[in-house]
Amino acid sequence: MDTKREYTLSELIQESAENSNENDFFELEKPAMLEVNLKNQKIMAKAGSMVAYVGNIDFKREGMLSKGLGGLLKKAISGEGTRLMYAKGTGKLYLADEGKKVKIIKLQNESIFVNGNDVLAIDENIRNDIKMLKSVAGMMSGGLFQVKLSGSGYIAITTHGEPLLLRVSASQPVYTDPNATVAWSQNLSPNIKTNLTFGSFIGRGSGESLQMEFFGEGWVLVQPYEEVKYAQKS
Incomplete structure (x- = not known):
C-alpha cells in the first residue's frame, strides 16, 4: 500500500505519467482509467x-442505448438508461467512470452478459443484444437490463x-x-426472486427483498x- 504523503513535482510527474511503451488497442493506463489506442x-x-x-x-452522442446497443432501450423506462x-x-482516448475499477476483457469467439450500467467501452467488432429482465420485480429493482456481448474483440x-x-x-445456485x-457467463439466464414480506420493506430493501x-x-x-x-429523464 502506498503510504507516501507528499511528492516533489518531478515524482508526481513520473508516477502519474502515461506508459508510452504500451500501445494495445484497449489498455489499462491506471486502475480506474482505460486508454484506447485508435488507428x-x-x-x-x-x-x-x-x-x-x-x-x-x-464523438457522436447516441442517446439512451440506441442503435448500436439495441433500439429496445429507447423505450426503456429504467433507471439504467x-x-x-x-x-x-x-x-489516444482516455475513459473513466466515477473512479470505478476498469477490467479489460478480450473475447475470442465468446459471449458474456454484463449489467448495462457497467459497460464502459466495446470495439466495433463486438456484436451486442440487449434484453430487459422480464419481471415486475426486475422493474422494481431499477429495470435491470443485460447486454450480451459476443464475438472476438475488446x-x-x-x-x-x-x-x-x-x-x-x-x-449450488447463486443468489445476488x-x-x-x-x-x-453466457450459458446462465438469471431469474428474479422476490421475498416481499413486511420485514423486507425495512432498511435498504434492495438485495434483501429482490x-x-x-x-x-x-x-x-x-x-x-x-x-x-x-431514473433519468430523456
Whole structure:
C-alpha cells in the first residue's frame, strides 16, 4: 500500500505519467482509467466517460442505448438508461467512470452478459443484444437490463472496488443483489426472486427483498457495492 504523503513535482510527474511503451488497442493506463489506442477505428463508449484525448477523434452522442446497443432501450423506462457515444479517428482516448475499477476483457469467439450500467467501452467488432429482465420485480429493482456481448474483440467493464467471481453449479445456485451484480457467463439466464414480506420493506430493501438467482453451470461477477440507479429523464 502506498503510504507516501507528499511528492516533489518531478515524482508526481513520473508516477502519474502515461506508459508510452504500451500501445494495445484497449489498455489499462491506471486502475480506474482505460486508454484506447485508435488507428482510424471506431468504438462505442459510455457517454460522459471521456476524460482526455490526444489526436484527431470525433464523438457522436447516441442517446439512451440506441442503435448500436439495441433500439429496445429507447423505450426503456429504467433507471439504467445509460447514454452512449461513438468515438472514431486516430489517437489516444482516455475513459473513466466515477473512479470505478476498469477490467479489460478480450473475447475470442465468446459471449458474456454484463449489467448495462457497467459497460464502459466495446470495439466495433463486438456484436451486442440487449434484453430487459422480464419481471415486475426486475422493474422494481431499477429495470435491470443485460447486454450480451459476443464475438472476438475488446470490451471494458467497470466495478466499484475489486469484484468477486462466484461459481455456479447444478447443485449450488447463486443468489445476488441486482445492484451488486456486474456480469455473468453466457450459458446462465438469471431469474428474479422476490421475498416481499413486511420485514423486507425495512432498511435498504434492495438485495434483501429482490435477488437474482442463477442456476446451471457458469459464474457470476459481483462487486462489493450496491450501485442503485435512479431514473433519468430523456
